[in-house]
Amino acid sequence: MKPLRTIAVGFDGSDDSKAAVRWAFEMASQVDSDVVLVHAVGLLERARIEEVTAELRETVRRLTGESGFDHARVRLHVANGDPCSVLLRAKDAPLEADLIVVGSRGQGEHAGLLLGSTSLQLAEHSSIPVVVVPSQHADG
Amino acid sequence: MLVINGPTDDSGHQDPGHPERPDRVTAVMAGIADLHLGSDLVVAPEYSATRAELTRVHEGGYLDELDMFCYEGGGDLDEDTYATYKSWSIARFAAGAGISAVDTLRQRNDGVAFVVTRPPGHHALRDRAMGFCLLNNIAVTAAKLTSEGERVLIIDWDVHHGNGTQSIFWNDPNVLYVSTHQWPLFPGSGTPREIGGLDAMGLTLNIPLPPGATGDVVRQAIDEAATPVIEKFGPTWVLVSAGFDAHRDDPMADLKLTSGDFAELGRMAFGFAPRPGRLALFLEGGYDLAALQGSVAATLSSMLGGEYQPESPSSGGPGSEMVFRARAERVLALRQAEEVPTDQDRVI
Numbered sequence: 001m002k003p004l005r006t007i008a009v010g011f012d013g014s015d016d017s018k019a020a021v022r023w024a025f026e027m028a029s030q031v032d033s034d035v036v037l038v039h040a041v042g043l044l045e046r047a048r049i050e051e052v053t054a055e056l057r058e059t060v061r062r063l064t065g066e067s068g069f070d071h072a073r074v075r076l077h078v079a080n081g082d083p084c085s086v087l088l089r090a091k092d093a094p095l096e097a098d099l100i101v102v103g104s105r106g107q108g109e110h111a112g113l114l115l116g117s118t119s120l121q122l123a124e125h126s127s128i129p130v131v132v133v134p135s136q137h138a139d140g
Numbered sequence: 141m142l143v144i145n146g147p148t149d150d151s152g153h154q155d156p157g158h159p160e161r162p163d164r165v166t167a168v169m170a171g172i173a174d175l176h177l178g179s180d181l182v183v184a185p186e187y188s189a190t191r192a193e194l195t196r197v198h199e200g201g202y203l204d205e206l207d208m209f210c211y212e213g214g215g216d217l218d219e220d221t222y223a224t225y226k227s228w229s230i231a232r233f234a235a236g237a238g239i240s241a242v243d244t245l246r247q248r249n250d251g252v253a254f255v256v257t258r259p260p261g262h263h264a265l266r267d268r269a270m271g272f273c274l275l276n277n278i279a280v281t282a283a284k285l286t287s288e289g290e291r292v293l294i295i296d297w298d299v300h301h302g303n304g305t306q307s308i309f310w311n312d313p314n315v316l317y318v319s320t321h322q323w324p325l326f327p328g329s330g331t332p333r334e335i336g337g338l339d340a341m342g343l344t345l346n347i348p349l350p351p352g353a354t355g356d357v358v359r360q361a362i363d364e365a366a367t368p369v370i371e372k373f374g375p376t377w378v379l380v381s382a383g384f385d386a387h388r389d390d391p392m393a394d395l396k397l398t399s400g401d402f403a404e405l406g407r408m409a410f411g412f413a414p415r416p417g418r419l420a421l422f423l424e425g426g427y428d429l430a431a432l433q434g435s436v437a438a439t440l441s442s443m444l445g446g447e448y449q450p451e452s453p454s455s456g457g458p459g460s461e462m463v464f465r466a467r468a469e470r471v472l473a474l475r476q477a478e479e480v481p482t483d484q485d486r487v488i
């Protein structure tokens with residue numbers, strides 16, 4: 001198996017996505033890899049993208065600090081698109097991720113909806129491994 | 141002659157504060173009224189797409205789930221996309237409207253159709269709603285036409301890439317998908333290297349444009365990059381994903397088109413139709429109501445041989461270089477695709 005150099009984590013600021021980030025930091029510490037937090041910018045969010053990016057940066061800083069993971073190995077990647085497509089592209093340049101980590105539910109995702117779920121869509125379409133971190137890991 | 145679809149009550153598909161709202165259809169209808177068409181305006185019967193028509197482009201499981209989601213009261217499908225209790229019914233009328241409009245064009249063997257529907261459709265994937273779209277309206281009509289042996293050109297001049305339409309027809313040799321769109325922008329797909337699947341190599345054509353691009357650049361993109369491919373393909377029908385969010389006043393993007401530019405694009409689309417009665421436009425985006433009204437009127441007027449043009453065409457923006465590069469990248473991608481041993485690639 002090829003070494004995990006870069007782990008991409010879906011990150012929308014929701015509790016589930018924070019749980020996924022924490023899991024990715026733990027994993028990255030063990031296998032000595034970088035972590036890229038990937039945020040997808042939708043049609044509506046674009047209007048306040050600067051504000052959103054600033055908030056996300058702050059959250060990333062806080063999560064990194066709390067976990068004790070090396071700040072220098074964490075990046076925030078903000079890209080246009082829906083979360084699923086943006087994460088599917090994480091395997092390509094410039095990120096070249098080897099693994100995708102997501103929370104079980106993204107922000108605004110409806111609990112009853114299976115086909116709309118980013119994690120299931122990723123599992124179906126991704127050509128690199130996908131880890132879905134269960135909701136129980138979310139603790140705010 | 142202009143054919144429009146019969147009015148569907150779409151007021152049940154709305155979410156307070158959301159830009160994809162019923163007022164958009166009101167603005168479009170005001171634009172049509174500005175043309176004073178009189179008896180040249182024909183209304184096609186209201187029609188709800190059947191399951192068989194929808195499953196040509198959508199997975200049955202997705203349709204069931206969307207139906208159930210709405211039945212249970214609806215909600216947010218993702219950060220951008222909502223559905224209400226009434227959306228399932230409204231979306232099926234939106235998906236059927238094109239079929240009805242095409243039937244009317246065929247009966248009369250004349251005219252141009254404008255399918256005034258919402259929710260829009262070009263982001264909707266086979267198995268997923270996204271980007272304000274639930275069902276892929278233009279794809280439902282295109283798939284019906286190809287099932288009858290037609291060859292369909294889809295021109296998508298909405299400011300966003302029509303990722304849903306592209307992926308639905310990715311491997312279909314009877315559909316040529318041509319899109320101009322701002323780059324980078326949602327949904328993030330639509331590079332010139334996306335050229336279609338093995339059975340439809342070269343039948344996806346993407347021309348991304350930089351923020352600030354004006355109408356002359358879009359015209360150049362169609363003229364230089366798309367026209368030769370369209371002529372070689374030889375469509376028997378032309379469908380247009382007519383979004384008007386590339387207008388300079390639209391809040392969703394940064395292209396600088398005017399209503400006069402849409403008139404020019406309308407003229408070009410008209411020129412690609414093999415004969416009268418073989419061209420239908422579908423409303424996609426367009427969120428500034430005044431820009432929408434003026435742009436719809438200008439587009440339809442030019443197609444019908446009129447002169448209504450509230451703003452002159454724009455020029456001088458960036459993007460010429462990007463169009464040139466897109467052509468080069470596409471040629472490279474086509475060459476590389478040819479070098480892949482086909483039988484090896486077909487092994488499943």
Ligand SMILES: [Zn+2]
Binds near residue numbers: 385
């Ligand atoms: Zn659009």
